Amino acid sequence: MKHAHTHNLEHDLLAAAQWCAKRGEKLTDQRREVLALLLSAQGSMKAYDLLAEIQKQRPTAAPPTVYRALDFLVAAGLAHKLESKNAFVACCDFEHPHHGLMLICDRCHKVTELSDERLAARLAEDAASHGFSVAAQDIEVRGLCRNCRDGDTEGAA
Amino acid sequence: MKHAHTHNLEHDLLAAAQWCAKRGEKLTDQRREVLALLLSAQGSMKAYDLLAEIQKQRPTAAPPTVYRALDFLVAAGLAHKLESKNAFVACCDFEHPHHGLMLICDRCHKVTELSDERLAARLAEDAASHGFSVAAQDIEVRGLCRNCRDGDTEGAA
DNA sequence: GCCCCGCATGTTATGTTATAACATTTATTG
DNA sequence: CAATAAATGTTATAACATAACATGCGGGGC
Numbered sequence: 504m505k506h507a508h509t510h511n512l513e514h515d516l517l518a519a520a521q522w523c524a525k526r527g528e529k530l531t532d533q534r535r536e537v538l539a540l541l542l543s544a545q546g547s548m549k550a551y552d553l554l555a556e557i558q559k560q561r562p563t564a565a566p567p568t569v570y571r572a573l574d575f576l577v578a579a580g581l582a583h584k585l586e587s588k589n590a591f592v593a594c595c596d597f598e599h600p601h602h603g604l605m606l607i608c609d610r611c612h613k614v615t616e617l618s619d620e621r622l623a624a625r626l627a628e629d630a631a632s633h634g635f636s637v638a639a640q641d642i643e644v645r646g647l648c649r650n651c652r653d654g655d656t657e658g659a660a
Numbered sequence: 661m662k663h664a665h666t667h668n669l670e671h672d673l674l675a676a677a678q679w680c681a682k683r684g685e686k687l688t689d690q691r692r693e694v695l696a697l698l699l700s701a702q703g704s705m706k707a708y709d710l711l712a713e714i715q716k717q718r719p720t721a722a723p724p725t726v727y728r729a730l731d732f733l734v735a736a737g738l739a740h741k742l743e744s745k746n747a748f749v750a751c752c753d754f755e756h757p758h759h760g761l762m763l764i765c766d767r768c769h770k771v772t773e774l775s776d777e778r779l780a781a782r783l784a785e786d787a788a789s790h791g792f793s794v795a796a797q798d799i800e801v802r803g804l805c806r807n808c809r810d811g812d813t814e815g816a817a
Numbered sequence: 818g819c820c821c822c823g824c825a826t827g828t829t830a831t832g833t834t835a836t837a838a839c840a841t842t843t844a845t846t847g
Numbered sequence: 848c849a850a851t852a853a854a855t856g857t858t859a860t861a862a863c864a865t866a867a868c869a870t871g872c873g874g875g876g877c
Binding site (some may be wrong): 550551570589 | 819833835837844
């Protein structure tokens with residue numbers, strides 16, 4: 504087993520801040536708080552759940568507070584939106600370009616982000632064969648993760 | 661060029677009704693009306709746009725009217741939801757099982773549904789390699805279709 | 818025929834997700 | 848320190864979706 508999250512969290516936040524700086528942008532407090540929540544979450548989080556957490560510290564926070572942070576994080580590649588759930592996850596590896604394939608467990612709600620260049624290439628090829636030029640892509644798979652499929656009862660809601 | 665839509669529309673609706681019957685279900689008037697709207701649409705349609713159309717004939721129609729029809733059509737494989745747009749399209753070939761790859765033009769909003777078994781297989785393989793069992797998948801690509809990329813001005817909003 | 822049951826629809830209300838619009842504050846820089 | 852760009856605060860509302868319960872409707876058994 505690896506060591507606990509909290510240690511990695513600080514590291515990840517620092518790396519994210521540096522990543523932003525490299526892009527000429529800033530990881531402000533609000534953005535960092537939202538990202539920290541996403542990084543700490545077991546699965547994905549909904550915007551209004553994030554808002555509720557943020558409001559514990561900043562009671563005046565409103566929907567735009569969290570949506571702005573999310574918009575920024577997604578644009579910066581630090582987070583992804585799961586369109587099929589209207590939820591958000593931290594990106595597992597924002598420093599390397601990738602086209603995430605999201606495996607979303609319907610039982611424990613954990614999300615695994617894979618990168619498969621051959622899959623992306625095949626998709627690009629399909630698009631190109633129809634004269635379509637790709638700007639963005641979203642691949643989401645719903646089902647059961649290994650633990651849940653194997654009858655694990657610990658991860659259930 | 662192929663001949664006009666109206667002719668095909670009746671044919672498609674009939675085929676859809678037969679498809680439903682084969683499954684022990686019914687393509688009721690409401691469901692058929694919604695499907696007809698989707699089949700006639702150039703691109704995708706939003707639930708509330710469908711509702712507005714339906715209300716021209718049935719002024720008392722309410723959101724559940726259209727959402728129920730959409731739920732049915734999607735479950736029957738007659739339509740798909742575009743998660744990234746919260747919109748719906750008619751399925752291009754409901755009689756053959758397929759995992760649609762959706763090419764969504766950001767300019768003219770037309771949607772092309774492709775079927776690529778090798779892509780689907782690769783995706784299933786990726787999932788399986790992580791012990792993930794796939795129940796459903798959604799692949800959406802945003803970008804520019806051939807016409808719009810080539811500077812066509814006719815399809816713009 | 819009529820009762821019963823399952824499915825579809827009607828109807829009202831509300832829940833959930835997201836953004837518009839404008840005011841204010843904060844950071845940057847010349 | 849003024850100018851201005853970026854971020855945040857604040858209020859309101861738009862857009863998407865479903866819960867819950869009532870009503871109708873159609874087919875099979877008796």
